[in-house]
Amino acid sequence: MRPIIAFVGRPNVGKSTLFNRLLGGQYAVVHETPGTTRDRLYGEVEWRGRTFSVVDTGGIGLDAAGELDESVIGQAEAAIAEADTIVFLTDVRAGPVPVDIEIADRLRRTTKPVILVANKGDASSDELRGTDFFELGLGEPLVISAVRGMGTGDLLDRIVATLPPEDEGESDEESDTIPVAILGRPNVGKSSLLNAIAGEERVIVNQMPGTTRDAIDTTIDYHGTPLVLIDTAGIRRRGKIERGIEAYSVMRAMRAVDRADVGVLVIDAHDGVTAQDTHVGGAIHEAAKGCVIAVNKWDLVERSPDSGAKYLAAMRRGLVFLDYAPVVFISAKTGLNVPKVLERVIKIAEERKKRISTPQVNDFMREITTSHPLNEKGKLLKVLYATQAAANPPTFVLFVNDPELMHFSYKRYIENQLRRRFGFEGTGIKIIVRGRSEG
DSSP, rough: OOOEEEEEOTSSSHHHHHHHHHHTSSSOOOOOOOOOOSSSOOOEEEETTEEEEEETTTTTTOOTTHHHHHHHHHHHHHHHHOOOOOEEEEEEOOOOOOOHHHHHHHTTOOOOOOOEEEEOOOOOOGGGGGGOGGGGGOSSSSOOOTTTTTTTHHHHHHHHHSSSOOOOOOOGGGOSSSEEEEESSTTTTTHHHHHHHSOOOSOOOOOSSOOOOOEEEEEEEEEEEEEEEEEEEOOSSSSGGGGGGHHHHHHHHHHHHHOSEEEEEEEETOOOHHHHHHHHHHHHHHHHHHHHEEEEGGSSOOOOOTHHHHHHHHHHTTTTGTTSEEEEETTTTTTHHHHHHHOOOOOOOOHOOOOHHHHHHHHHHHHHHHHHHHHEEEEEEEEEEEEEETTTEEEEEEEESGGGGGHHHHHHHHHHHHHHHHHHTBBBBEEEEEETTTO
């Protein structure tokens, strides 16, 4: 599984700026006002041959009551529980403030690696003079400037040094068992769905959001097909200081996504698609996993002859990146359409193992690039050779004349054409672009 690196710290110390710097783009909203981060929370970084996920907590510690300090500390505690490595950001110009000292106290109690970072520095470490970062008890801080990029390479080196050895276990392709993650916000009915599938009370079901604390695996046999169901919890807990840490449910979902071949994204029919749904759905999509969208509590929705079509259209707009995922309207409570969820899961798992021969792939690429060429700044993108390098997920490698010409929209065009020609229903597809000289 991909290791998870969490950025922790009080608002306005530069977490979102660092997040954007490491990912190489404006993925998170950055503003001088504390509490600005509201959209993307996670991303994938590759450094020195290792790939890991980074999670930006931004200013999510702010709550309506203004109890900032307690909320930020709550984030730190959630990071300790969910992350593999914690990057603790402080402001080198302000020095340690009381909230920093309190967070550091919590972080010292964990056995997980903690990297202390003093952000907003210059080219020298002289700014540390007069500020006692050593009193935090987390070793010598690494001085960086997320804005200018100074020291970020050293930070990535430190992060990689903390990562566990890469898993060299067996490939999922060698097993007939389908690992399925049941994902979604707290209290949308994930545990109820698992119970409806298993046909018995295999996990506790409770109306209090956040009842389930850890991922629970349930093995079932569905008409001769073995499945492992991974029930995941929302991280939301009781107490007003926990309001800001719901983003950490994304971290838990990402772990389950890494373990799964197919994710069942459970959405509450009353609420529709929320920002949290898009975060969890985005984790499924970016990991190129299979996906079934299960709209739960459909039995409680007032319906008209066209209500299903209208709801589906609105949901597709909210989850446009998962337009390939089948949608099933269900009721975990009554059992409505629950078998259809499993049927879709099994079909998608089969699609993920599909392989297309290299001659077919090359003929296909010649056809679609001829009918719809990509010309960027007067230069034509040429696909010199293409092959399916792996299955589960379907992974295609394209050798081109100039990888920088490959616009993300054209990559999406290729993906859509692959689906139209070869199927791959319900599963993410990986497309890797390389230059002609790359092996």
